[in-house]
Amino acid sequence: MPRRPSPDLETYSARRSRLADSLRDENAVLVLYGGELRTRSNDTEFRFRPDSDFHYMTGLEEPGALALLLPGAQPGEPPRFVAFVRPRDPAAEVWSGRRVGPQGAIEQFGADEAYAIDELATRLPELIDGYDTVYLPIGRWPALDTALATAIHSLRRRNREGCSPPRRLGEVGDLIGEDRLHKDAAALASLRRAIELSAAAHIAAMRATRAGMWEYEIEALIEYEFRRQGSSGPGYGSIVGTGDNATILHYVDNRDQLREGEVLLVDAGAEWDYFSGDITRSWPVSGRFSAEQRAVYEVVLAANVAGIAAAEVGGSIDAIHETCLKVLCEGIAELGLIDAKPDAILEQRLYRRFYMHRTSHWLGVDVHDVGRYTLGGDPRPFAPGQVLTVEPGLYISASDESVAEGFRGIGVRIEDDVLITAAGPEVLSAKAPKAADEVEALVRGG
Ligand SMILES: [Mn+2]
Numbered sequence: 001m002p003r004r005p006s007p008d009l010e011t012y013s014a015r016r017s018r019l020a021d022s023l024r025d026e027n028a029v030l031v032l033y034g035g036e037l038r039t040r041s042n043d044t045e046f047r048f049r050p051d052s053d054f055h056y057m058t059g060l061e062e063p064g065a066l067a068l069l070l071p072g073a074q075p076g077e078p079p080r081f082v083a084f085v086r087p088r089d090p091a092a093e094v095w096s097g098r099r100v101g102p103q104g105a106i107e108q109f110g111a112d113e114a115y116a117i118d119e120l121a122t123r124l125p126e127l128i129d130g131y132d133t134v135y136l137p138i139g140r141w142p143a144l145d146t147a148l149a150t151a152i153h154s155l156r157r158r159n160r161e162g163c164s165p166p167r168r169l170g171e172v173g174d175l176i177g178e179d180r181l182h183k184d185a186a187a188l189a190s191l192r193r194a195i196e197l198s199a200a201a202h203i204a205a206m207r208a209t210r211a212g213m214w215e216y217e218i219e220a221l222i223e224y225e226f227r228r229q230g231s232s233g234p235g236y237g238s239i240v241g242t243g244d245n246a247t248i249l250h251y252v253d254n255r256d257q258l259r260e261g262e263v264l265l266v267d268a269g270a271e272w273d274y275f276s277g278d279i280t281r282s283w284p285v286s287g288r289f290s291a292e293q294r295a296v297y298e299v300v301l302a303a304n305v306a307g308i309a310a311a312e313v314g315g316s317i318d319a320i321h322e323t324c325l326k327v328l329c330e331g332i333a334e335l336g337l338i339d340a341k342p343d344a345i346l347e348q349r350l351y352r353r354f355y356m357h358r359t360s361h362w363l364g365v366d367v368h369d370v371g372r373y374t375l376g377g378d379p380r381p382f383a384p385g386q387v388l389t390v391e392p393g394l395y396i397s398a399s400d401e402s403v404a405e406g407f408r409g410i411g412v413r414i415e416d417d418v419l420i421t422a423a424g425p426e427v428l429s430a431k432a433p434k435a436a437d438e439v440e441a442l443v444r445g446g
Pocket residue numbers: 278361389391415
């Protein structure tokens with residue numbers, strides 16, 4: 001496995017062809033922007049991560065790069081790919097790193113033409129001249145909005161020379177989102193690798209867990225596992241919450257001490273070639289669940305398993321949610337967390353005290369990935385090649401005096417990543433153990 005994935009030109013070119021085909025009769029041009037370095041503080045910057053759509057379509061991963069895709073007339077024909085990148089500059093590269101340069105954009109990334117980004121203002125008007133519509137990420141990059149508006153303005157002024165400025169703008173993200181939702185072979189390979197690394201890190205964290213450690217130690221260990229195997233790091237801020245912290249859904253402080261008798265919740269996923277894994281596991285700090293903790297765990301696990309079984313072609317994210325809710329409500333009643341019948345807990349939505357989020361989201365380049373959740377107002381039926389999470393949980397606050405004391409301060413979520421296939425759900429995160437006994441054994445066995 002290479003430490004750094006090399007650009008697979010055919011994959012990116014095929015993606016650009018599909019994108020062009022999706023608007024073949026529209027006389028439209030597409031503009032994508034890779035984004036800028038962001039300031040962390042004073043004169044230091046965050047490590048650059050390219051815009052998801054931009055990288056998905058080009059493979060380029062430099063700040064300040066722009067791509068124009070100009071569809072041709074023939075179906076299946078790849079659009080003309082014009083890249084604008086930072087020019088090579090040996091003196092600047094000594095300070096801030098290597099640049100691909102226009103020549104490199106052509107040779108390494110398959111651009112048909114490439115120019116220095118400082119030529120954008122002079123070249124953009126002629127490139128978009130005569131197209132009816134420009135698709136771009138509207139409002140995402142103020143500099144891009146301005147560059148485009150300026151180019152259109154200049155074409156309008158040259159109307160008498162026969163210039164014909166575009167009349168419409170469209171959101172390019174909607175088009176790319178539909179393609180990203182259906183994983184091609186390269187996307188699936190990257191996603192499998194991201195999830196494999198995520199599972200390995202969860203196992204390492206279970207093995208290392210001991211009372212007295214700190215949440216940030218577990219976080220560091222998980223992210224070390226990611227990086228050690230060549231991942232660029234976590235695909236989102238790792239959540240490492242022990243005891244009552246696990247009942248805070250997006251807890252990212254990660255600075256408490258792990259105490260005997262608590263359940264530790266870890267929601268962390270590695271990024272591989274800009275695809276993200278997303279796994280949550282919950283385990284006892286001491287290696288043994290209390291009776292109440294195990295009872296809560298088993299309810300969440302049953303919901304997770306039932307939800308995954310519903311991840312079939314023709315099913316939907318809404319149907320998975322309903323399936324999980326049913327199991328959770330039965331469990332809530334059985335454990336006596338709410339003194340009511342399961343049907344009443346479901347219908348009156350009383351479960352929201354312990355389960356306040358949805359069960360699934362698309363997974364891909366972004367952890368909460370793009371792609372529409374409804375079609376014509378109805379839940380979108382699953383099709384092969386889509387990847388989603390199934391992540392039921394129960395969160396009982398330490399200050400909830402309405403439940404028996406043993407249940408207070410327990411947060412459990414069990415999250416898997418699932419590929420929809422014609423043969424049924426494939427659990428991509430299956431290597432991360434989730435049976436209560438297995439999880440306990442890993443913590444105890446080291
Ligand atoms: Mn998730």
